[in-house]
Amino acid sequence: MEPRKEGADARAAIYTRVSKDLTLEGLAVGRQLKDCLALARRKGWRVLDEKFEDNDISAAGGKHRPAYLRLRALMEAGGVDVVVVYSADRLHRNPRELEDWIDLASATGINIHSATNGHIDLSNPDGRTMARVVTAFAAGEVEKTKMRILRKHLELAEAGAWPGQKCYGYTADAQIIPEEAAVIRELAARVLHGEGLNAIARDLGARGIPTARGASWRAASIRNILMSPRIAGLRVHRGKVSAKGQWSAIVSEETSLMLRNRFAPGRATGQIGGPRKHLLTGLLVCSKCGTGMVKCVNGKSKKESYRCPRNVGAAACGGTTIVAAETKAWLAEAAFQFQDARVVGQTEATSEWLEQTGALDARLEEIAADYAVGAIGRSEWQAARAAIERAKSALPVPIVRPRELTTGAMLRSTWDSMAVSVQRAVLDDVFVKVVVMPRRQATGAKSFDARRLVPEWKQ
Template identity: 85%
Template sequence: MEQDKDGANARAAIYTRISKDLTLEGLGVTRQLEDCLALAERKGWSVLDEKFEDNDISAAGGKKREGYNRLKAVMEAGEVDVVVVYAADRLHRNSRELEDWIDLASETGINIYSATNGFIDLSNPDGRTMARVVTAFAAGEVEKTKMRLIRKHLELAEAGAWPGQACYGYTADAEIVPEEAAVITEMAARVLHGEGLNAIAKDFTARGIPTARGAAWRAASIRNILKSPRIAGLRVHRGKVSAKGQWAGIISEETSAMLRARFAPGRSDGIRGGARKHLLTGLLVCSKCGTGMVKCINGRTKKESYRCPKNEGSAACGGTTIVSAETEAWLAEAAFQFQDARVVGQTEATSEWLEQTGALDARLEEIASDYALGSISRSEWQAARAAVERAKSALPVPIIRPRNLTTGAMLRVAWDGMATSVRRAILDDIFVKVVVMPRRQVTGPKSFDAGRIVPEWRQ
């Protein structure tokens, strides 16, 4: 039986909520509000001006609901006599929250009126039982909906369906954006070439290339784009590649695999480095003390040179100097000639890396399957997985040349137009180090002597 507090002229608070992502009911808060207002009018209640609304917020997911919390505060303050909702499950969909509401309703004498469920009297056992049944049923429906959505997402992932959101390089309909695709292709080549992310970001910003949001480029932005399998036409589900996508890739699957390996946890590969100022700093090594040489201006000739630094308290001897321009030119030409001799070997190295990583990935799948079938314990699975992951991390990711820089002749043509960091990455890929020997001519004017340069070549 309705209490006097709920009679004509009672103060009514209307609460509306929709969680469209979970229920897919299509009942907007406007529709709910109309039905609640109609009920209040039939009862002769005076509706509070303030509307208590939570749009697109689930009552089951633990998200903060501003409208719901304001409604409770109004009830506690005694500013309302009755609460009107479209359906009882609009207020709560879990038993914990319901019990708190029952306590509040008992303390304040405020009950719930539903446009679809009718009067729910929380002051007696039958009313509370009804509220609990409605809530339990609603919670069950939420769980069923979640399971349907999880299954649907899995089916879409296994079918390689486009995820649906626009991202850099693609529209929301999976169409390639040509200008952005060209940027992705360039940044992928430069990273695999060995260039630092910060240097690439600075270059893109200086060239006026816009990001997806029109902001300045950052290393993290480039990293997030390149580590996504989506740009290679691959569908990801729960962090793993699940299928070949139904859309065109911007880069090849092999290139994507190498990029993801570069960005794997535990790897640095110098890819975050900023723009390099001096080409040979650290690559040139003093033969006398083994210290990396640095760029300087020669005190007597005023020519740019590389020297062994003489710093107080360090092991550097400061006894070796060599002119920079001629040394840089000589090493560049040596690199061009070396590159011509190893083009085939580079392709073989890339193929071998892909084969090795593929075998290790297959091993991870086998280990996971053994654990799922109960063949091994959780601790055994964790230990085996860690061992395989360490083996993957130990595989050096090949530094590959873009197609237009395959041969030494191509490198020679493009060399002067490259950023210093790009040229250094090429040299690091060819030389382990370059030892600079002492001057053989100790008197007379200093001149460049290529015989002083002793490279240690990479295999």
């Protein structure tokens, strides 16, 4: 189609766009509009009232541009005679998109006028060539910009620079938020003790502890916080730890590594579960029949107790009962003392696990390097990587607690403030089971006898 008339009565649509508006004040598109309006006045065109403005939207990568699409629809409907832009690359930075525009301009006879590039007549070969050259240069600049940005991000990551965003536990300028940091340490302790994520989320909500955005706590949000190496002062680039960060850590690197491996794909974590109501249910076992004991209220003394359930048709004998309060206190103190005795052994086990994990990670890097230089093929690299990942998943992750709960003394000082599910996780970490023996005194007043408790300890 022949180009439309562009005389004094021509209807002009002005299109403005800027890729990044850091202040979100629209100043850049405002400057573009000012120059475009000046061009339209010189030409004597009637500028349409409708604004075609895409602010803070890139033209590269096929991003959705609402104003651009409205402008195309207006051209197809014949509602405009000329399009005015600040420069041709405001419309396109994508050669494929330009070809669609050329087809549209050819079908409608509508041309582009630029405040900086002049008249671009898409109805003739020279005009189309000029448009393609301008767009090609713009696309090249986009690629160069991407490369510079990627290189800068890599440089910052290798230097351990703070990523710049606020996250739970930290301000936007990498300062620790004390009350949020305390929550993160609590989350780490409870998860490493085996408590379920759903139970933790419910507890945080009941206590009125807010998330970073004031939303409800969920298992996924807790997992995401604890999976982030950032809380251990580590910088991540493209999903991998690239350097030690330039900010303070909330938990130790050792704790962070244990948490990340607990949540690693393919590893059974046992993290999802409901809240526990009774501390010793199932841990105490009747010596007579081997059945797990349950919470009850003693019929005569009205004291809370644990008993072997008497169920018709089941193996439970119902012949063993023990008072709850003294039993819980005795087992807790036994757990504290046991923890003190094995701290050294845990440290050795952790060091061995870290050494084995580090060796497997080094092998992953080696086979990746071999594949990069062509020493091995893709199938060989994939097979080797899968085998190493299986070996990593097979390594039993040692139970490691944040330093705040490492010793028996620390456990003792925080025991009463722990949720029941956390207390049970501590006991499960110490005892396989606790067998309750029959009363030594058959008649008379019942009193607590610690000799009735026969623990089977975990190694």
